[in-house]
Amino acid sequence: MKLLAEKEQEIQRRFELVEALYDSCQAGNLQQVKDRLNQVPEALDGGDYDMTSYYPAHFGRSPLYLSVQEGHHKIVQYLLDQGANPVPHEFAARYHSDDFTDWMGAISQRGHHHVLSLLKRGIEDTYGPPLDDRNFHHHIRMRDVMTVKNMVEEDSQLLFQVDTVGNTGLHWAVESDNLKMVRLLVDAGAKLDVRRGDGRTPLAVAIFGFHRYWRRDEKSEIIQYLISRGASQSLIIASARGDLKLAREILQQDSTAADRLDPMRRRPLSCAAEIGNEKIVALLLEHGADPNSRELMCQGGYALHAATANNHFRVARLLLEYGANPQHWVDSSGDPIIIAHYNQNAQMVQLLYSFGATTEIQFYASEYRIDVVAEILKLKPTACNDVLPYQWKKPWNQPELALDIMSLAVRYGASFENEGDYKLINTTLAYPQVATFLYQHGGCPSKVLVRAASGFHLANLDTLTFLVEDRGADVNFINQDQLTSLAKAAAAGKADHVSYLLSKGAEVSQSEVPYWKQPLYLAQKNQHWEIVSMLQ
Template identity: 30%
Template structure:
């Protein structure tokens, strides 16, 4: 396999995926605009073209290219687009040599954009499945029994937990499929008595999950279990700092990030005296509720600790990859409504335009928490200084948008279309089309960006968009069409509009190698399966990947009525 990359005068010369023109999977993929750029893409953790080349090389199993790219920039082993990383693609295509190499270079099997073990199993990649099973078992203690005791802890059924541990003492260290041992779940659910019991039985107070999180990092919850506002029962322990103190007393490693989180000024100072580099060194676990000490202190409102950290060289804009590429301290202070800290961080150079994963930028967060107008104005003034306007439309005020378009008919507006479509702002869309008639056809909005079709709201609205130029053949970068989404959701009315405007009934995407019929079969949408078959959908596609055919999906998921229906239409695996 020829490499995508050639070394020319010491520089990497891009040749793109055209060298993989024989690879059907890559041919079905669409290079995102961000990944056509030579500039560094902060969310993707690499130059755009390098991330795309890394993706294509992983799909194709082109080990020489992967090695050259990583030699040039080792960080690319963690690069991604829309959360999908090189390891995900290498596993997806059964590229065993590439998988082994990426793992050896530090790729995280738990952070790839999907469950690589499940993917290997469902595709029949037995060697890869065995590899990940051994990694999960030997490195992280993951076992089927771990899910059993985790379920009992999450149900607050301590009687069941005690009985399970009495029957099988080894369950004390058994992790569920996400890598949570019982001690992690006891902390996540804030069951102090159970934490005490588990530690007394020999649980490791510093047990580390695959993502680096220890029990001490989980007292406010994590991404999947939000102890502080959503998942914890109303009768649960409300003050998570109680757990922090208890775990420290029981021997938990008390690092600078936790000390900053609880405002332990003297502890932070002592640790910085011992190692000044701690001010800008991320801990083993970086997540929404754990990270750099400055973000932890700012989020909790500990202004004296914030001042100390700044004095000792903490950078307000220090990147936390995948969470806060431009720094998260200012955003955290705004979210906590700690406006004295907001002012302090801005005065110390914090980027007022910084964006945080799933939480918008600093100005949008200020509006979300109903910050005083003077704070909003202050943040806005710094935002203009640190990153001047690029001339694009910045808001959905229709009068302001009209004035901008009148002054500049070619105003960049593609970035607004997604929001306008999702909010059904028909007047805004019509206004743009007056000046830029092809805006809907060419626009960057991806009608297949979400796992359902809720952004299109109705069949009538979908038809309205198609009539005004929405491209019926548009696929997202992984080859997924709007019809795939309709099939998975069971939206027959919208699917009928799509078919009427020429959407490909048998389009095959790259993620599951499936057609819309395959998606409907996988999700158990019997009415949709019936309708697609009536429209002429082929039940035996893809031809060369029997594991991805509709009957195979229905069989794996146990949808017996769909199995029968497909068999009546001569489907086979």
């Protein structure tokens, strides 16, 4: 118990150091950034810590992203000099779209021209020359083979131009599932193993998909073609494809590859576990793969969660036998026991419990299990502040029981002054009477109003009315991201919300808020012209 307590204290210490680093990046204090990054060097491209005790949704941010937002060019230069990825993973892993260049456009519009030049130089040095006015990638996405052919014949250097997240034309051709275009580009000399900002090669895009790390969007014909043309197959590729023969060959040459973090920040073990390939999972474990080794947004490892989520029982058991921790969270997807409950896989739930898994108290609250909540609080009264669930189980027809559960938590000392807006808004939507109780015990309705104004989780005008008129939410409250409820409504195109907030005294402009976070700017940026007229 003493060792566990000491570990949790160390986790909390590093948690606070990373938070402090983020604060320094936003404030523009270069010396503090240097000092704090020296203490937590693993946070260079985003917070990274043991997730046993904490859920780190906001740790997906990176120091570079925060510094760029505020225009702190000296910090941006320092972070790039330290080896920071010039493509922050907030964008590289999540936000691929045709208008993605808005990342650079927004920086320019904010007047951060020095920052923009630093980023462009960093991207060019790391990934390749930027797209020019010919917009080569657009024609690839439009599947215009003849135009692309003519452009490449005229200038083969177009093959190596990259967009703002490091995609080459070949990445886009693969994403478009256009084998004819892929053949054209490869024949013309496109690099097969070039990596974009999140570390994916064209072959990796063909296997894993274009977007977030867990999404599989396999394109078998393109995979076979790229391999036939010589695309490199690392152990992570062999594991994801279920190629046992290749996996053995790679491990015979280099056994340390079994637990090596790929540039995509994934590991072979989780890729094999995800497809339920027990033989490759066993092979990797025998060669030293650690099921708890960190991965992108899965600091306690993704293998067990992947096996559980896909109902691969035998693989999950094997991982647990090799010491997989059943308590690690994965991004916003919970831990293995939560996903097993969600899948209604009783056999998997039993397996996880038999290896020491426990379910968070908030899960029992969400399931209206007041009996279990009461037993946990009796044994651990300090868990009272963890009772409020992320979401209440539907149908939302048990308001009295939900209120009893939260009343029990308060009797043990729970308060909600520091509660985030996510849990509060979900309770507000499910059970307004329970939300009223939470606001009476410290919850901040103004903070929730900002999130609700965008229509989050179907929040509507009734939600806003409840928060403002019943709970006294401040329509001019500015949240930690320097956004107001009016700004969120304007950005989301919620004209009825904008009209209501204006009628309640919402200010169109606040001097302490940067202009690019003002309601009018956001409405114009998103082309919500009706709202622009209302605000003008």
